[in-house]
Amino acid sequence: xxxxxxxxxxxxxxxxxxxxxxxxxxxxxxxxxxxxxxxxxxxxxxxxxxxxxxxxxxxxxxxxxxxxxxxxxxxxxxxxxxxxxxxxxxxxxxxxxxxxxxxxxxxxxxxxxxxxxxxxxxxxxxxxxxxxxxxxxxxxxxxxxxxxxxxxxxxxxxxxxxxxxxxxxxxxxxxxxxxxxxxxxxxxxxxxxxxxxxxxxxxxxxxxxxxxxxxxxxxxxxxxxxxxxxxxxxxxxxxxxxxxxxxxxxxxxxxxxxxxxxxxxxxxxxxxxxxxxxxxxxxxxxxxxxxxxxxxxxxxxxxxxxxxxxxxxxxxxxxxxxxxxxxxxxxxxxxxxxxxxxxxxxxxx
Numbered sequence: 001x002x003x004x005x006x007x008x009x010x011x012x013x014x015x016x017x018x019x020x021x022x023x024x025x026x027x028x029x030x031x032x033x034x035x036x037x038x039x040x041x042x043x044x045x046x047x048x049x050x051x052x053x054x055x056x057x058x059x060x061x062x063x064x065x066x067x068x069x070x071x072x073x074x075x076x077x078x079x080x081x082x083x084x085x086x087x088x089x090x091x092x093x094x095x096x097x098x099x100x101x102x103x104x105x106x107x108x109x110x111x112x113x114x115x116x117x118x119x120x121x122x123x124x125x126x127x128x129x130x131x132x133x134x135x136x137x138x139x140x141x142x143x144x145x146x147x148x149x150x151x152x153x154x155x156x157x158x159x160x161x162x163x164x165x166x167x168x169x170x171x172x173x174x175x176x177x178x179x180x181x182x183x184x185x186x187x188x189x190x191x192x193x194x195x196x197x198x199x200x201x202x203x204x205x206x207x208x209x210x211x212x213x214x215x216x217x218x219x220x221x222x223x224x225x226x227x228x229x230x231x232x233x234x235x236x237x238x239x240x241x242x243x244x245x246x247x248x249x250x251x252x253x254x255x256x257x258x259x260x261x262x263x264x265x266x267x268x269x270x271x272x273x274x275x276x277x278x279x280x281x282x283x284x285x286x287x288x289x290x291x292x293x294x295x296x297x298x299x300x301x302x303x304x305x306x307x308x309x310x311x312x313x314x315x316x317x318x319x320x321x322x323x324x325x326x327x328x329x330x331x332x333x334x335x336x337x338x339x340x341x342x343x344x345x346x347x348x349x
Contacts, residue, residue: 036098276289
């Protein structure tokens with residue numbers, strides 16, 4: 001398949017290009033496009049064959065539900081059975097933006113889109129190009145991250161091109177994304193609103209609006225063998241090609257331990273990498289050291305995470321050691337992704 005790549009202005013996209021992308025979606029094809037979180041791989045959410053194409057292009061397990069993207073609040077009522085008052089409150093506070101909510105679906109949404117579940121995950125992105133594309137398609141775009149399943153999510157168009165060229169009809173290049181982590185997911189299909197995936201919008205921010213919210217017990221633990229209710233709950237995600245290990249402990253002990261491990265491995269001709277911060281990067285004497293940014297800037301750490309994981313793929317490293325990032329607001333979201341990328345391999349020092 002030939003993949004057409006179009007560069008667009010993310011704030012004011014060429015409407016001729018967006019209209020052509022919308023036509024592709026209406027006809028059952030696939031288009032990768034930028035959002036404020038990560039790049040998405042879009043297909044018509046109401047077309048079961050288009051959803052099947054998404055799973056095929058990504059190599060994604062078909063029981064892993066897709067998120068339906070809408071451009072206007074009115075579209076929500078067209079695909080869900082009921083909208084709880086607390087969900088409306090969150091929509092008022094955070095839509096458009098990086099928040100996904102799960103509802104009981106109605107008959108318009110095929111099971112192919114929801115991974116066989118009777119619920120549907122919905123979000124309204126704030127990215128201007130994404131919203132215009134939704135409006136010029138069918139009004140409902142199913143869009144997981146635009147990467148091969150299990151790989152780090154794409155935060156630049158080049159990441160999408162590396163993974164999906166030849167698998168999709170069009171890629172819209174809108175430059176680097178703003179946030180760099182997928183949306184927060186809140187499940188409203190249960191009695192108590194439950195956070196199934198952390199993101200830019202923290203639990204504390206949610207609770208300021210709706211009161212108590214439950215956090216899924218498996219959020220930071222090993223993946224459950226149960227059918228996932230939201231993307232990323234069951235399967236390994238975000239993984240670089242090299243083995244990734246998270247090292248936790250007091251800073252000086254982490255640095256000392258990692259320096260020793262890499263020195264020993266490099267004596268056996270095993271090249272290794274380190275994920276650090278601006279403050280600690282100079283302390284590592286060996287290995288390919290990449291900083292995520294200053295530790296005090298949570299948004300920069302989040303924005304660079306997936307790009308850093310992908311950079312190591314081009315360095316031909318056999319292993320990667322990462323510091324932990326339990327920062328105040330976004331630390332849970334950053335660590336959720338890192339733990340999945342590492343297959344929950346954590347060493348305490």
